[in-house]
Amino acid sequence: MNIVVLVKQVPDTATERKLAPEDNTLDRAASDGVINELDEYAIEEALLLKEKHGGEVTVLTMGPDQATESIRKALSMGADKAVHVNDEALHGSDALQTAYALSQALGTLEFDIVVLGSESTDARTGLVGAALAEYLELPQLTLAGKVEVDGSSVTVQRQTDYGYDVVEAKLPAVVSVVEKINEPRYPSFKLIMQAKKKPVEKLTVSDAGIEQDKVGLANAATETVDFAPAPPRPAGTVVKDEGDGGTKAAEFLAEKKFV
Template identity: 65%
Template sequence: MNIVVLVKQVPDTEGDRKLNPDDKTVDRAAVDPVINYIDEFAIEEGLLLKEKHGGEVTILTVGPERATESIRKALSMGADKAVHVSDEAIHGSDAVATAKVVAKALGSVEWDVAIAGSEATDARGSVLPALVAELLGAPQLTQARKVEIDGTTVTIERVTDTGYEKLEASTPAVISVVEKINDPRYPSFKGIMAAKSKPIEVKTLGDIGLDAAEVGLANSRTAVESFENAPPRQAGQVVKDEGDGGAKIAEFLASKKLI
């Protein structure tokens, strides 16, 4: 089985994330980069499927040269190889343009299932897996908390507001997973050392057959028009209870139109 895991490098959520005032895109140099948190669950699910069914796990990343750091971590967890699409023309791409890159890159490798995290912490759009599936004409199985494969049939338990529902599709299929699905493993020392020699194939837009005029900031369907920093939090109001504390709180809530 050929399993491809889509991995994104994002600014660390613990850092002071911000937008670049020059082009209004995420300032990725301002904060240390890490693997998108939920993508680690996707990597783990890919590894579990490999352990159960055999095959290979390929990491697919779209991003700048420094994304190699996150690729190596994914490889140290146990993935076999990686494809890194890196091209300056991709900078500023929105979800639709990025999905075009991912779909074209998937078309350049053999795959039975493509697994992604349900969302990225730098955008929280939760749309990329569905967009990629649409572009490829493949089934999409999103928000999975459990994945089972029997031959060419994939069955998932999809998280809903009221519980879960079972969905079934044939491979090749695009799957996105949620945090409830597993517990990602930590890279071992042996895995870290082995990752240094695992192959990473770097590809440009030309290598995957995509025209630069279809991606990038200027060719995206959405863009940030303006932004401003959030104002500092103001000090709260202290209510001293002198027998009328309840009334004061009610008055405050009424002034905020909360009651």
């Protein structure tokens, strides 16, 4: 089975994230880059499918040079090889353009199933999986909390507000996963060393067959018109207990309509 897992490098959520004032796009140099958290679950699910059904796992990433760090992390978890789509022409691409570019890159690969996280922590649009399936003209199975492959079909338990739905489709298909699906493994020292020797293919826009007038900030369907820093948090309210602390606390909660 040929499994492709999509991985995105995003700013670390533990650090302050900023936009670049010159073009209102994400300033990726302002904070450390890490693998998008939900994509780690996608990597783990891809590895579990490989362990059960055989085959290989290919990591596909679209991003600037520093995304190489996340690629190596994915390879050290156990993926077999990687493809890195890296071209300045892609800068500023929105979710729909990203899905288009990834669909073109996938056209250079053989795959039975594409696995990705249901959203990224930097944009949180949740659009890429669905748009990717549309571009590829393949079934999409979203919000998967469990994935099972049987021959030429895939079945998932799709997470819902009331539990889950069971959804089935023929392969090849695109599957997006949620964080409850598994527990991502930690890379062993042996795998970390092996990852340094695993192949990473680099593709430009031209290599992947991506039309330049369909990607990039100037051609995006969406734009950030303006932004401002979040205001500082106001000082908290201090309640001194002079025998009536409970009453003051209750009055404060009532004022804020918590009780």
